[in-house]
Amino acid sequence: MRTHEQRDLTTRLSFLAETPAPPAVLDPSAVIARGQARLRRRRHALVGVVAGSTAAVLAGVLLLRPSGGVPAPAAPAPPASSSPTAAPTAANGPLSTEVRFGWLPSWLAGPSSVGYANTDGRSVATASTRTAVLNAVPDLKLELLRDTEQTLAPGLHTVAAPKVSGRDALWLVTDESGSTTGLRWMTESGRWAQLRATLWLNAKVQDDLLRVAADARFGSSDVPFPVKPTGVPADLRLRTAEVHRPTRDSEPPWSAMLSYTVGDKWLSVTVQPDGFGRFVDGRPNGGTPQCRVEKGVQLCANGTAAGIPSVQAVGGLTGLLKQFDVPGADEASWPR
The missing domain is CATH 3.30.200.100 (MucB/RseB, C-terminal domain)
Known part of the structure; x- marks a missing residue:
């Protein structure tokens, strides 16, 4: 008997909806340390034992692909980087979202999946892949901020970025290392949207984020839900x-x-x-x-x-x- 992957939904909720993603740097030891810390927090959620392989949860939000034989969800990530993500269809259920991915980059394809969370009206969508780089799982977190203020998490500052769909945009940069960790831009509604990435591999990722932002979709819709x-x-x-x-x-x-x-x-x-x-x-x-x-x-x-x-x-x-x-x-x- 092997222990099933140990996960804590409370930790994931906090990561998704109430705190910014961790700073992304190219220091392998730092990435591994973050992943190990999250694993320790998740060990409190599982109270049963099943036959399955033991797998350490690494960095990032765990929004993962269905295993073989499971039909594609109503709001999946595209199977290829050039295909848009299908919008969630009306489910009349308990989960709705204001944010959806359109285009996703190749480093989140093959395979990747999209998950959703809504806490007190704050919508988050996350795309993740199980392909590990530097012992971390690359993912993106997309959210529509609640207000028009440019509040920032401690340890971050902004620098000018190319406009997104003709509107102002800013790179999110860590104070300590100067690493770019995400993008924030003004949406048509007058609210700021934000993309955070767990890994930064090269300058191409900046171009990818600008394209993801330009193709992001906003507007309330229901997400199909299992109950x-x-x-x-x-x-x-x-x-x-x-x-x-x-x-x-x-x-x-x-x-x-x-x-x-x-x-x-x-x-x-x-x-x-x-x-x-x-x-x-x-x-x-x-x-x-x-x-x-x-x-x-x-x-x-x-x-x-x-x-x-x-x-x-x-x-x-x-x-x-x-x-x-x-x-x-x-x-x-x-x-x-």
Whole structure:
């Protein structure tokens, strides 16, 4: 028996929606150190053991390609660098996005996949490939910033970049090393969009980012999702919805999470195909998870809100999991 890839959705959520991507430099030891630190954080999420290869999660957001036989998702990255990414189609589900990739560069093709997250209305799309360079997984993070201010994460400054679609653009540069880590540009709506890259290989990547930015698509649309809430208690506020794909063949072809809050308490429902271990939110004090398997899909729920009256009224965590329709593990079955 070998331990399944250990992942922590909470860490990925924080990386996707609340903090900037790490600075990208060409120092192999620094890249490896970042990957090892993320792996240690992710080791709290897995509570089951399955037969599968042990694989270290390296740097970057894990939005990975489906393994063999899984149909292409509704919003995949292109199979070749010259093909645009299909826009998500209306799913009437819990996840919507304001950002989508169009063109993606060759270093994210063969294969690459696109995942989405939305936290409190902040949309993020990430494209990643399982091809490792300097022990890290190259990926791009695209987001539409909430306001028009040019706020920056500590340790970054901006320098002028070529205009994107005729509008102002800025390179994001690290204060310490002077390495370019991303691109920020003004969109037609008057809000800033931002691209961050985990690796910078050469000057060609700058040209690639300018082209990715020019072809990025903005506008609200639903993302097909593996479950649909039907009777979740009204006082549970949906704060985060995300769907990911893995970077290695030992990973499930996809995973997803819905995170709810009520007051200072939280409750998460994690979803993935059955047979890849017990996958739960790894935040502290989450309590004992309860799981359900239907149509080849495993749903697990845990969190500090498990004991609130409204959750107990539907039968606790076990009853809560019955409040989700499950179309199936095949992404082609998801509402679209």
